[in-house]
Amino acid sequence: MDWSIVKYFFSQRLNERSQSKLSNDRYDSVFIGVAALGSLFSRKDVTITELHLVQSARSKLEADIQARPSFDIVTGWILRVIYRRMTALPYPTWLASCTLVHLIEASGVCHELSASSFAQNSLNDHDLKTDLVGIA
Numbered sequence: 001m002d003w004s005i006v007k008y009f010f011s012q013r014l015n016e017r018s019q020s021k022l023s024n025d026r027y028d029s030v031f032i033g034v035a036a037l038g039s040l041f042s043r044k045d046v047t048i049t050e051l052h053l054v055q056s057a058r059s060k061l062e063a064d065i066q067a068r069p070s071f072d073i074v075t076g077w078i079l080r081v082i083y084r085r086m087t088a089l090p091y092p093t094w095l096a097s098c099t100l101v102h103l104i105e106a107s108g109v110c111h112e113l114s115a116s117s118f119a120q121n122s123l124n125d126h127d128l129k130t131d132l133v134g135i136a
Contacts, residue, residue, distance in 0.1 A: 010034070026064055026072040032057040033079025040083065054083065069107045071129065077103055078136050100136050109133060 013027050032053055039050040061076050077100040084093040104110060109129055 026070055027076075029057050029060040029064065029076030030072060030079060032060065033076055033083065036083055037079060040086065046087075065103070069103050071107060071109060074100070074103050074107050074109060074136075075132060078132055081136065104133060104136055 010030075014031065017025055017027065017031065036050055036053040036057060039047065039053060043050075057076065057080060061073065061080060064073050064076075077096070081093070081096045081100050084096050088096075110133065
């Protein structure tokens, strides 16, 4: 995985979000998930801040599930599953993983990735989606 692409997309979205006056954005669950993982790896013990981040991300993700979820929601769920695989018991982690797989299917990302017609300027986006689905 080319992490420079991921870093570019993330920093671009972070800049857009910091300039936005909206109080709610679908990508917020991704920002919160990254913060929770950062907190997990920066300390030995779980902090109350980390627990609040995890709960906030969960609430946001569950509130944003729609008939056809966006790839931003799928990305947030990927981060949630990664966090749970490192911290939670097997059964709740399995449930989160199953939810993620169903959301990927419902979002249509797999169908997009299997289609052969992609615009040249969306190649990086295609690579990112392929890598994230592979991680899931």
